[in-house]
Amino acid sequence: MGTPRTLYDKIWDSHVVDQLEDEAYILYIDRHLVHEVTSPQAFEGLRVAGRKVRRPDATFAVADHNVPTKDIEKGITDPESKLQVDTLEANTAEFGIPYFSMTDDRRGIVHIIGPEQGLTLPGMTIVCGDSHTSTHGAFGSLAHGIGTSEVEHVLATQTLVQEKAKNMRVTVHGDLPLGVTAKDIALAIIGKIGTAGGTGHVIEYAGDAIRALSMEGRMTLCNMTIEAGARAGLIAPDETTFEYVKGRPYAPKAGTFEQAVAYWKTLNSDEGAKFDMEVELDASELIPYVTWGTSPEDALPITGSVPAPSDFADEGKRGAAERALKYMGLTAGMKLSDIEVDHVFIGSCTNGRIEDLRAVAKVIEGKKVKSTVNAIIVPGSGLVKIQAEDEGLDKIFEAAGFEWRQPGCSMCLAMNPDKLAPGDRCASTSNRNFEGRQGHGGRTHLVSPAMAAAAAVTGHLTDVRELG
Amino acid sequence: MEKFNKLTAVAAPMPLVNIDTDMIIPKQYLKTIQRKGLGKNLFAEMRYNDDGTEREEFVLNQPAYRNAEILVAGDNFGCGSSREHAPWALLDFGVRCVISTSFADIFHNNCFRNGILPIEVSPEDLSKLMEDAERGANATISIDLEAQEIRGPDGGVIHFEIDHFNKHCLLTGLDEIGLTMKKEDKVAEYEETRKMQQPWL
Numbered sequence A: 001m002g003t004p005r006t007l008y009d010k011i012w013d014s015h016v017v018d019q020l021e022d023e024a025y026i027l028y029i030d031r032h033l034v035h036e037v038t039s040p041q042a043f044e045g046l047r048v049a050g051r052k053v054r055r056p057d058a059t060f061a062v063a064d065h066n067v068p069t070k071d072i073e074k075g076i077t078d079p080e081s082k083l084q085v086d087t088l089e090a091n092t093a094e095f096g097i098p099y100f101s102m103t104d105d106r107r108g109i110v111h112i113i114g115p116e117q118g119l120t121l122p123g124m125t126i127v128c129g130d131s132h133t134s135t136h137g138a139f140g141s142l143a144h145g146i147g148t149s150e151v152e153h154v155l156a157t158q159t160l161v162q163e164k165a166k167n168m169r170v171t172v173h174g175d176l177p178l179g180v181t182a183k184d185i186a187l188a189i190i191g192k193i194g195t196a197g198g199t200g201h202v203i204e205y206a207g208d209a210i211r212a213l214s215m216e217g218r219m220t221l222c223n224m225t226i227e228a229g230a231r232a233g234l235i236a237p238d239e240t241t242f243e244y245v246k247g248r249p250y251a252p253k254a255g256t257f258e259q260a261v262a263y264w265k266t267l268n269s270d271e272g273a274k275f276d277m278e279v280e281l282d283a284s285e286l287i288p289y290v291t292w293g294t295s296p297e298d299a300l301p302i303t304g305s306v307p308a309p310s311d312f313a314d315e316g317k318r319g320a321a322e323r324a325l326k327y328m329g330l331t332a333g334m335k336l337s338d339i340e341v342d343h344v345f346i347g348s349c350t351n352g353r354i355e356d357l358r359a360v361a362k363v364i365e366g367k368k369v370k371s372t373v374n375a376i377i378v379p380g381s382g383l384v385k386i387q388a389e390d391e392g393l394d395k396i397f398e399a400a401g402f403e404w405r406q407p408g409c410s411m412c413l414a415m416n417p418d419k420l421a422p423g424d425r426c427a428s429t430s431n432r433n434f435e436g437r438q439g440h441g442g443r444t445h446l447v448s449p450a451m452a453a454a455a456a457v458t459g460h461l462t463d464v465r466e467l468g
Numbered sequence B: 001m002e003k004f005n006k007l008t009a010v011a012a013p014m015p016l017v018n019i020d021t022d023m024i025i026p027k028q029y030l031k032t033i034q035r036k037g038l039g040k041n042l043f044a045e046m047r048y049n050d051d052g053t054e055r056e057e058f059v060l061n062q063p064a065y066r067n068a069e070i071l072v073a074g075d076n077f078g079c080g081s082s083r084e085h086a087p088w089a090l091l092d093f094g095v096r097c098v099i100s101t102s103f104a105d106i107f108h109n110n111c112f113r114n115g116i117l118p119i120e121v122s123p124e125d126l127s128k129l130m131e132d133a134e135r136g137a138n139a140t141i142s143i144d145l146e147a148q149e150i151r152g153p154d155g156g157v158i159h160f161e162i163d164h165f166n167k168h169c170l171l172t173g174l175d176e177i178g179l180t181m182k183k184e185d186k187v188a189e190y191e192e193t194r195k196m197q198q199p200w201l
Helices: A007-013 A040-049 A079-095 A110-117 A131-139 A148-157 A182-193 A215-228 A239-245 A256-264 A315-328 A354-364 A382-390 A393-400 A449-458 B085-093 B105-112 B123-134 B164-172 B176-181 B184-197
Strands: A016-019 A025-028 A031-034 A059-062 A125-128 A142-145 A159-162 A166-173 A201-206 A232-234 A277-282 A289-291 A299-301 A343-346 A374-377 A425-428 A443-446 B006-014 B070-073 B097-100 B117-120 B140-144 B149-151 B157-159
Touching (some): A007 A142, A025 B184, A031 A110, A110 A125, A110 A382, A125 A131, A131 A142, A142 A215, A148 B105, A159 B176, A182 A289, A425 A449, B070 B140
Parallel strands (some): A031 A125, A425 A443, B006 B070
Antiparallel strands (some): A289 A299, B006 B140, B140 B149
């Protein structure tokens, strides 16, 4: 027996092509996902240098950030957005890369359609010019965001020059109480370790509460891993994973599938494997979380109050809290459940999957969105939209007063027509509450889909467990 | 990529923690299909009023710091998205070096691909450099990458760590893709073996 290895060690070892220097390795990339915002300069770089895409068959492209979620049939009106999407379409045609166009039912947010299509498989290395690539770690694949120069590097060579990260394990024990979700676990962890808490590490999530999560829940958790500063999040694949992958269009077919599962079952951390850092959490003690400030680490249980800058010992944090309170228009000491919202956004690569939409439907069925609230639901992909409609969820949403949109990144980052106006306050199922993230001057409170639904009904941040 | 070896320049103080990529370059400027021209949009939300006029209080709008080529910033600089537009905007403005106690992983990588040197220092050294930077145009800071040294205006020297590969890339302005392409045989060999072991990939 060799030295016990972590799941990250195993995936890393099986992808090392060569060692360049003491710390720099050439790592093979199995899957490269491409979208319109971070790829034009990379394709241009290839053209200038006369290089080809090494493995178009391992590459996959879709436009999501700039895509409007209303009247898509009319196309994109913003000329810059249109140019970026047209450029992606032209580049994928030129280099022979598979692409789902804006009229294809299978299109959607890149991190939703990867898993949905079976492009995401356990044990793979997956990259994309997008930080939320960490989502795919839910399958036990090593997945992380890269910059545009690295996109070009992967297109040309199917490899990346990487240094190995450290190992961190976050163990979540016990059972999640009713009304508490994967999003709350994510916010609780980030609140605990901070947005730089995972810097330099790959986080493996373990424990009963993680095992009990659906694939959708695991994706939400791994998606938010980047908000803790970690390079990637990982969850060892199990029956839940294999069941999800089986039969998807790009998944291994019968015969090979069994061979793949046999290998995937070896993808877990060995007994006694060394982690550089360990964090533990008790799921049974968690309550729904909300953020009050302008960093995902500004997360607190809904039963709490807005903190005062003087609550922070660190001078930098104190300054950040002061700035955040001013930007967010909040007063220290006010109850979080007294914060009124005028927008609710449900969707994004964090929470735009079918299970998220079902959770929303459960909360709002038979209720109405408060008249002062503008509430939209944006499915993560065309297939999520179709499935939701097959289940009749769209009728529940519309009866309650939600707008039911077409798929895209939407109000998560305001690169398309969906955005907040200055001073607007939004309960959002997305992943970042940075200044201006959802629109210049917009104020974001990150919550789970169930909590967003509750806020839509009451018009203020609300503990979903108390909503009758 | 432009090489980086030595730099003596004005350093602008930004004592905020968690300066995220949305602050460095807001999303409305990500729609470009070029690498150049983003300097005018660097820190746009903090730098300009709604009518497009400059905010006097923002550090890079102050006469002493308009030509700053070094930023001295609070913990966890560059957190958030993978957008390389962040280093492109810094570079286009003229910033070649950022000093902080820590950097977000993807931003850190992106800097090295663009000839920008991110330097990690201790909290004590950061506050010293922050004080130096606050003295304005009369107090320049010198960086020597080869020697791994920062020299303050009063002659004090701070040694910094950097990994060998990234240092080499910056010093030589290395074409990383070209370097990897020289390993074509190894990549092909790897692909062959993998095809046997994991035919579903």
